[in-house]
Amino acid sequence: MLSSIRASTTAEARRPSRSRWRLIWNQFRRSRAGLVGLSILLVFLLAGVLAPILAPYDPYEIDLEASLRGPGGGHWLGRDELGRDLLSRIIYGARLSLVIGVIAVAIGAAFGVPVGALSGYLGGRVDLFTQRAIDVMLAFPGILLAIVLVAILGVGLVQVMVAVGIVSIPVYARLVRGQVLSLREQEFVDAARALGATDTRIIWRHVLPNTVAVIIVQSTLQVASAILSAAALGFLGLGAQPPAAEWGSMLSNARQYIRLAPHSVTFPGLAIMLTVLGFNLVGDAVRDALDPRMRL
C-alpha cells in the first residue's frame, strides 16, 4: 500500500503541476506570434458564443432585391447571393466552425489516444494489427477519406464532425503510441508493475498523464486542420446544408459571383484563413513552450 503510494507520487512528479503551467504560460507569453494567434481565437470564440447578441441581423433572413450588394448601408460586409447579411452569417459561422473543429478533434482524440496507448503498451500482435490498420488509414489523403466517410454516413453537420474526427484518429494513435513506447521503458513504470499494478492502472495513472503535453499541442494544430477539412466538405456541398451559415458552403455558393461581388467570397475566406492561422500560431507557441530544449 505504502509502496503503491510512492510509485504514484513518482509519476505525479512528472505530471505538470500548477507551477509548471505557470512556467509554460510565461514561456508562451514570450511568443508574439502565439499571442496574436490567441487574440484571433478569442475574437472568434467570443463571436461564436455571443452570436445572437453580436450579429446585427438574422443570418437566415433573405432579401432577394438586395442580393450581392457590397458593404454599406448598415451591412458592414455586404450581402450574399440571397441578400443575407454577410457579417451576421460569418459571426454565426464562427460558432459552427469552432464547434465542428473541437468536436471532431475530441472524437479523434477519444478514439486515437486509447488505441495508441494500448497498441504501444501491449506491443506484439496487438501493436502489429492496429498499426497496419492505421497505416491503411494514413495511406489515404485526409480529405479523400473524409469524403468517403461522408458518402457512407450521409451528408450533414454531424456526419462531417464524425468523418473529420475519424480522419484524425490515426494521427493521435501514432503520436501516443510513440510516446508510450518510450515511457513504458521508464523505471517508474517498471516500479508500478513490480508493485502489481494492473495494465489498465499503469496506462491510465502512469503513462497517459505523461503524454498530455503532446496531445495538447497536437490538438491545437488538429483543430485548425479539422476546421479546414470541414470547410472543404462544406465547399463540396457535403457538409452543413443550406441555410446553415457555414464558411465553406458560403464560399462555395458565392464563388460563382467572384467577379461581380468579390466581397461575398473574400470575407468567408478570410474568416477561415484567420481561424486556421490562429490555431496554428497558438499550436506552435504551445509546442515551443512545452519543449524543454527551448526553455531558457
Add this chain to the structure above:
Amino acid sequence: MHRLLVVLATIVLTSALGFSAAAAPAVAPTRGGTLIVGSGTDATTLDGHLYTDSPTATIMEHMTETLYELSPEGRVQPRLALSHTVSPDGRTWTFRLRPNVRFHDGTTFDAAAAKFNLDRVLNPATRAPWRFLIDRVTEVTAVDSTTLRLVTNAPFAPLLAHLTHSGLAMQSPTAIQRLGADYARQPVGTGPFRFREWVRGDRVVVTRFDDYWGEKALLDEVQFRVIPDDGARLAALEAGSLHVAVRVPPREIERLRAGRDPIVRIDTSLRTIFVAFNVTRPPFSDRRLRQALNYAVNKRAIVQSALAGTARVSDAPIAPNVQGYSPVPVYDWDTDRAASLLREAGYSRERPLRAVFHHPTGRYIRDAEIAASIQGLARRVGIELELRTLEFGAYIALTARPREQNDIQMYMLGWGTVTGDADYGLYALFHSSQWPPVGFNRGFYKNDRVDQLLDRARVTVDQSQRNQMYAEAMRLIAEDAAWLFLHSESQVTGVRAAVQGLIVHPGERVMAHQAWLRR
C-alpha cells in the same frame, strides 16, 4: 397589364435578337475549322432512341435526323419526310419519304429503314423512354421504298409534332443490327455530321459528312466539351478555349455586355421550371398547403435576382411558345394568404409546417440558388423546408420510383416541351396513366376531369378546340396547385464573335449545322 406588356415586349425582343443572329451573314461564309462547344454534362448514351436529356440531344441532332423537324420559329416542317396525307377517319397516316438519302455507313434510307426505327422504339424490349410519343401507333408498313404508312388506334392530333422529337431519330438499321449494345458508342445517322469519337466525361467529336443529302455543313468538325461548372465554362469561353458556352450565369450578362467578345445571346426556351408536390402523401396531400407555398414564394423576385430577369414567371404549366398555351390564373405573391391557409390547415409559427425539398444542382440555371431562395421565402411565413440535393442521374432515378416506394414530398424539375405541342408538356406530366415507373407524372397527380380533357385533346384534330381543352385542364391543374409554379427559362449562351450562323433552338439545342468561323 403594364407588367404583361413589358414581359411580352421582352419576349418579342429576345426572340428577334435570336433570329437576327441566325440570319444570313453579310460576308460570304468560309469553310473549314473546328467549332468547340462547352456543355454542362456529358452525353448519357449515343443511341438516338435511348437518351432523355437535352445536352445529349444537342450532340445527336448533328448526326441524326427525324422525319419532321421543329423549326426554331416553332413550325413543324418536313425533314426526312417530304409530305403526308391522313385518311378521313384520322387513323391512317401515309408519308412520302425523301429519296436518295444515305446513312453515314452507306446504307440507304428508305421506308424499310424508317419502319425498322419506329418498330424499334415501339418494341417494349428496347425500353425507349419516348415510346409514349407514338404509342397510339399500332401498325407501321413500308408500302414501297419511299412510302411509309402508320395506323393509329384513334385519331392522334400531335403525331406530326411528336415525329419531330429527336428521340425518334432515324438510325442505320445495319449498324444497329451489327453492333448490338455497342451501337450506343458509335451512332450512325443521316445528318450533316458523322460520329468520330467519344472520350467519356471529356468530349464528343463529330466531323462533316460530305455525302449529306441537303446543304452541306461548313465546319470540318464540331467538338462538344464537358465543363460542368457554369463559372468555369464561362471562364474557358472568355479565355478563348471554347467558341460557345451554354448556360452562362445570368448575373454575368451585364458585365459581358460591356465587352465585344464574347457576345451574350438570350434565346427563348421551351423549358418550364417547377416544384412538383407528391399529392398522395402528407403533408402535401392537403391542397391548402400546396397553395400556401405558391402564395409564399415571390417568383418575380427569384427571377429578378438569380436569373437577372432572363426568365418569365410561369402563368401556366407550359411555356408561352408552346402550341396550346394560354395563361391561367396562378398564385401571386401574398404572404398573408399563405399564412391564413397555413392557419386553416392547423399550422403556425410555433408549430411550423416542415417538409423535405429535393432539388438538383447544376442541371438548370442557378437551380440550387433558387431552391435556397424558396427555402428563405417559405421561412418567412413559417414553413421550414429542409433542402436535399443529389447528383442528377441519381436524382432522376429517385423521383422515378413507383408510388409505394416514393417518399419524396416536393422536388424541383424542369420540363422542355421540345415538340412545341401542349400534349407533350401536359399529358406526360399530369395524366394519371403517366405515374412512375411508366411516365413523368412524378407527383402522382390525378384529376379525372384533367385526364378526360387531355385524352380528348389528343384525339381532337381541330386546334382551336384542343386549345380550349388544354386551357381548361391547365386551369384545373393550377387550382389544384399540383406544382409550385416557378418560371420558364431563357437560354443564355456565350458565343465568340467569330462564330457565325449558329442557331440556339428553343428546344435547348445549339445547332452548328450551318455555322462557320469568321477568319
